[in-house]
Amino acid sequence: MTENNVLAIDCDGVKLDYNATYPRVWRAAFGSDLPRVRDNCYHASNEYGVAFRDQAQKEQFFDAFDDRFWSTMEPLEGAVEGAKLLSAASWRIVCVSSMPKKYAGARHQNLQKLGFPVERVIATGRGDDHRNPKLDAIADLQPAAFVDDLLENFDGISERVHRAWVDYQNVDSPNRGLEGKYPHDSVHRSLFEFAAWWTQHRRLPAF
Structure with missing residues (x-):
């Protein structure tokens, strides 16, 4: 050592x-709720059943994932x-x-x-x-x-x-x-x- x-x-x-923050970011990005569909997941996308329809939607989500969420x-x-x-x-x-x-x-x-x-x-x-x-x-x-x-x-x-x-x-x-x-x-x-x-x-x- x-x-x-x-x-x-x-x-x-x-x-x-991190996973608990995911639906808050989703609401900020898209204005809708994101219900949990699976428990005890490592990946937030699996916990909330998220599959981005295209790169533009993915970028919109992560653009919304700003310091408001990294600080809370x-x-x-x-x-x-x-x-x-x-x-x-x-x-x-x-x-x-x-x-x-x-x-x-x-x-x-x-x-x-x-x-x-x-x-x-x-x-x-x-x-x-x-x-x-x-x-x-x-x-x-x-x-x-x-x-x-x-x-x-x-x-x-x-x-x-x-x-x-x-x-x-x-x-x-x-x-x-x-x-x-x-x-x-x-x-x-x-x-x-x-x-x-x-x-x-x-x-x-x-x-």
Whole structure:
């Protein structure tokens, strides 16, 4: 494990409920309600049965997905408490998200309003399809642990960084069948579960 008191933690699906924001954006973009059609989904489009009819409709939706929504997402159950538990044990939390870079400030504002003790937000963007978009951020931070809900985001991450996978066992999980492809060091059902385990089993390095 790296001698660092920083924890790099993903946001959407780990701290914040991205999927719950989806119908609010839909109403802003199209003026209609978007009922849930399936529970326990990883992808918001599956949860709400969304299939964009064309590229223009997709662009209209994501154009409406602006700082109003990136700054007002709801926390996942126990996530604030888990983050506070880590902070109380003197771990420093940095949010590393593959969200659009221009909304990093809105996200930080959102997290602060909810009471998350997050020092800063690193928004990496999506990058290309062939390289882990979070790889450079994690290499720069050299955190003691990196917490994420997408196994692909552990691709290329140094073994010196503890790789903690938050697995909600979603019905449409993109992680299914990839457990052996992307090495990880621990599995947890939520950020709170990770925090309770981490603070019990890991001591802060001496500085």
